[in-house]
Amino acid sequence: MTTLSDPPRADGFRLSLLVRDKRYRSYTFQAIALIALILFFGWLASNAIRNPVLRQAGIDFGFLADPAGYDINQQPIPYTSQSSHLRAAFIGAINTLIVAFLACATATVLGVIAGVLRLSNNWIVRKLMAIYVEMFRNIPVLIWILIIFTISANVFPQPSAFRGDNPEASPIFGVAAITNRGFYLPRPYFTNGIGAVADEVPADAAAPVAQEVASNANWLIVLAVLVTSFFAVRAVNAWATKRQNATGVRPTTLWVNLGLWFVPIVVTLVILGLRWEVPELRGFNFQGGILARNSLIALWFALSVYTGAFIAENVRAGILAISRGQTEAAAALGLRPGRVMSLVVLPQALRIIIPPLISQYLNITKNTSLAIAVGYMDLTGTLGGITLNQTGRALECILLLMAFYLVFSLVISAVMNAYNASVALKER
Amino acid sequence: MKNSVLLGTLAFAGLAAAGASAATLDDVKARGSLNCGVNTGVPGFAAPDANGEWQGFDVSVCRAVAAAVLGDPEAVNFISTTGKTRFTALASGEVDLLARNTTWTFSRDTDLKFDFVGVNYYDGQGFIVPTALGVSSATELDGATICIQTGTTTELNLADYFRVNDMSYEPVPIETEAEARTQFLAGACDVYTTDRSALASVRVTYPSPDDYVILPEVISKEPLGPLVRHGDSEWGDIVRWTYFALVAAEQYGVTQDNVEEMAAEAGDNPEVNRLLGTEGELGAMIGLENSWAKDAIAAVGNYGEIFSRNIGEDSPVGLERGLNALYTEGGLQYAPPFR
Numbered sequence: 136m137t138t139l140s141d142p143p144r145a146d147g148f149r150l151s152l153l154v155r156d157k158r159y160r161s162y163t164f165q166a167i168a169l170i171a172l173i174l175f176f177g178w179l180a181s182n183a184i185r186n187p188v189l190r191q192a193g194i195d196f197g198f199l200a201d202p203a204g205y206d207i208n209q210q211p212i213p214y215t216s217q218s219s220h221l222r223a224a225f226i227g228a229i230n231t232l233i234v235a236f237l238a239c240a241t242a243t244v245l246g247v248i249a250g251v252l253r254l255s256n257n258w259i260v261r262k263l264m265a266i267y268v269e270m271f272r273n274i275p276v277l278i279w280i281l282i283i284f285t286i287s288a289n290v291f292p293q294p295s296a297f298r299g300d301n302p303e304a305s306p307i308f309g310v311a312a313i314t315n316r317g318f319y320l321p322r323p324y325f326t327n328g329i330g331a332v333a334d335e336v337p338a339d340a341a342a343p344v345a346q347e348v349a350s351n352a353n354w355l356i357v358l359a360v361l362v363t364s365f366f367a368v369r370a371v372n373a374w375a376t377k378r379q380n381a382t383g384v385r386p387t388t389l390w391v392n393l394g395l396w397f398v399p400i401v402v403t404l405v406i407l408g409l410r411w412e413v414p415e416l417r418g419f420n421f422q423g424g425i426l427a428r429n430s431l432i433a434l435w436f437a438l439s440v441y442t443g444a445f446i447a448e449n450v451r452a453g454i455l456a457i458s459r460g461q462t463e464a465a466a467a468l469g470l471r472p473g474r475v476m477s478l479v480v481l482p483q484a485l486r487i488i489i490p491p492l493i494s495q496y497l498n499i500t501k502n503t504s505l506a507i508a509v510g511y512m513d514l515t516g517t518l519g520g521i522t523l524n525q526t527g528r529a530l531e532c533i534l535l536l537m538a539f540y541l542v543f544s545l546v547i548s549a550v551m552n553a554y555n556a557s558v559a560l561k562e563r
Numbered sequence: 564m565k566n567s568v569l570l571g572t573l574a575f576a577g578l579a580a581a582g583a584s585a586a587t588l589d590d591v592k593a594r595g596s597l598n599c600g601v602n603t604g605v606p607g608f609a610a611p612d613a614n615g616e617w618q619g620f621d622v623s624v625c626r627a628v629a630a631a632v633l634g635d636p637e638a639v640n641f642i643s644t645t646g647k648t649r650f651t652a653l654a655s656g657e658v659d660l661l662a663r664n665t666t667w668t669f670s671r672d673t674d675l676k677f678d679f680v681g682v683n684y685y686d687g688q689g690f691i692v693p694t695a696l697g698v699s700s701a702t703e704l705d706g707a708t709i710c711i712q713t714g715t716t717t718e719l720n721l722a723d724y725f726r727v728n729d730m731s732y733e734p735v736p737i738e739t740e741a742e743a744r745t746q747f748l749a750g751a752c753d754v755y756t757t758d759r760s761a762l763a764s765v766r767v768t769y770p771s772p773d774d775y776v777i778l779p780e781v782i783s784k785e786p787l788g789p790l791v792r793h794g795d796s797e798w799g800d801i802v803r804w805t806y807f808a809l810v811a812a813e814q815y816g817v818t819q820d821n822v823e824e825m826a827a828e829a830g831d832n833p834e835v836n837r838l839l840g841t842e843g844e845l846g847a848m849i850g851l852e853n854s855w856a857k858d859a860i861a862a863v864g865n866y867g868e869i870f871s872r873n874i875g876e877d878s879p880v881g882l883e884r885g886l887n888a889l890y891t892e893g894g895l896q897y898a899p900p901f902r
Contacts, residue, residue: 204719204722204723205718205719205722205734206721206722206725206732206734207734208733208734208735208736215726216719216722216723216726217726285745288745288746288749288751289749293750293751295695295696295750315749315750315751316708316733316751316752417706418705418706418707419696419704419706419707419708419753420706420707420708420733422706429751430735507713507736507738508738510713510735510736510737510738510742512736516713516736520647520713520714521713521714521718521736523647524646524647524650524713524714525714525718525719526674527650527670527671527674527675529651
């Protein structure tokens with residue numbers, strides 16, 4: 136108020152006012168900070184320009200179009216050693232997203248279970264969960280990755296143990312093999328789908344074998360059927376809620392819902408001719424089926440249990456923040472403990488849990504870059520590892536690497552913030 | 564907080580700037596020690612012994628250069644580098660010299676801006692497999708799981724070899740020799756591939772070496788040699804001619820034992836006299852003491868002695884001289900004249 140009661144005279148401006156006067160002070164400091172920032176980045180840029188190595192080689196992203204020359208084991212999209220470095224980078228990016236997605240999902244499940252159970256009334260359960268949380272979050276995640284990887288490489292049988300008439304190990308139910316190179320699982324495929332036509336069956340084949348139709352369009356059909364079922368079930372539930380509101384009695388929807396979920400998908404799969412490709416031991420390894428490599432499993436499992444411990448603490452904090460009166464009031468209404476948790480406590484706790492959960496998801500995504508420790512070919516392994524090394528284009532590769540991770544993280548933040556907004560307290 | 568970040572960046576930039584300066588020889592002399600990049604541990608080539616002293620074939624190159632430049636073979640800081648970190652370490656100036664069984668290739672010499680000063684070991688890529696697998700040739704490896712060090716030429720050779728021979732394989736990328744050992748011994752990969760010299764070297768460290776066999780195929784040329792940064796030819800010359808001095812010493816029968824005696828006074832062979840500094844001013848021409856070559860040979864012995872002490876047939880690694888014999892004995896090791 137004093138500043139207003141004492142308006143500055145036009146001729147009374149002194150330089151010291153820039154610091155002393157509240158009206159100018161903030162601008163002064165912001166201007167200084169801005170200049171310092173510009174100078175700092177200018178100095179960084181000039182340093183980079185004057186760097187002798189960089190001056191000779193220059194910045195050139197042309198190498199991305201050259202053949203990569205190396206092989207990658209886990210290929211979500213087709214790739215050969217003759218594909219470009221860019222394609223190798225994309226394979227790495229997809230592999231990063233695969234393990235990040237899997238780890239986020241399992242870490243959340245683990246974290247919520249452990250967090251809720253840590254508040255259990257059962258002493259043993261409570262202490263067990265406390266041990267889990269303290270053990271996993273206090274040992275570096277890299278160590279966990281290495282421990283799990285080393286254990287799986289040394290404990291599980293080698294593929295050769297499955298060989299012979301009286302093998303030391305045999306596949307589970309005859310269809311899935313757990314080896315020290317990874318888990319071999321059956322792979323579903325279609326024989327009647329749309330898309331690419333199957334190869335002709337050789338005339339001299341002993342028994343006509345159903346040929347695979349190699350087209351991803353069939354999976355889109357399956358997805359579309361599942362989405363339709365989902366909306367149909369939602370419509371039925373909405374109708375049931377309406378009836379309940381009108382009559383006070385909720386009609387039984389269980390059988391209708393089960394039917395809506397299962398009948399269409401089973402019919403679709405039969406029409407498309409679903410078959411399973413069972414992994415078989417041929418040569419050095421099991422062939423066919425899906426291989427979940429050791430490296431993927433170690434990384435996925437380690438990130439899940441490690442981050443799950445942090446999420447458990449977030450969940451516990453969220454639940455503890457809900458006043459005890461809420462639980463007691465719900466119990467007084469006759470709700471059972473499970474329903475008190477799912478209907479009253481967790482929905483309110485979510486508002487507190489979600490923001491730190493976003494950070495944990497970002498941590499998982501960034502921690503996937505430890506993949507190289509177990510030879511999982513993620514983005515850091517392909518673009519930031521082999522490509523960087525074989526081409527020597529360090530600056531370009533690191534810039535691209537930063538851009539990729541920044542985009543991943545910003546997208547995850549945006550999605551989770553949107554979800555946070557949807558569960559936040561609506562103030563009208 | 565902001566301060567520490569800023570200072571950290573400044574310090575980093577300062578280091579980078581120091582590393583980039585051209586006169587490596589002056590830096591080494593001012594520092595009083597040589598920064599030498601070596602392997603993370605391949606017995607026979609570069610590995611610390613029971614006393615923590617680095618020993619090996621590549622390590623000898625570092626010690627010879629330190630002896631020639633500083634007169635002291637112990638004045639070396641050994642810096643372990645992996646296949647991935649080695650080039651960054653050299654380019655950034657963290658090491659003055661990289662002696663880490665690195666293959667001389669066109670793109671490393673030109674595009675990556677390094678200078679290979681010579682070939683101290685002519686090698687080729689091979690495969691090692693457990694004997695129990697019953698494999699006798701690399702052409703039987705279709706479908707195998709193969710452990711391979713990332714960031715090496717072997718990785719590219721492997722891809723080419725299997726593509727050309729129309730075979731498939733499952734690569735398991737690994738970072739260091741120690742990881743390779745864990746994975747291979749656990750049977751997580753059927754085959755381990757790298758340079759044959761390294762395979763012979765690690766095989767002797769396996770619990771039962773006889774259970775593993777190195778396949779006869781050599782699928783690539785791997786001329787391994789020490790390298791320096793491009794653009795400092797004076798330093799490159801010093802390392803190159805120190806290495807040649809070791810080769811020439813073997814040719815002329817100069818050994819670790821007799822070098823002092825031979826350097827005491829000029830002998831009959833003028834080339835040996837020039838090499839050992841009893842005649843001419845070769846040392847001054849590369850900015851060193853005239854006794855540079857004598858110091859190097861006195862420190863580590865001649866090429867043949869280094870070979871047989873570290874990796875030769877009498878050592879545990881047990882490699883033959885083969886291509887690495889002197890040219891006079893049918894090999895490829897050849898030193899240009901000291902004149």
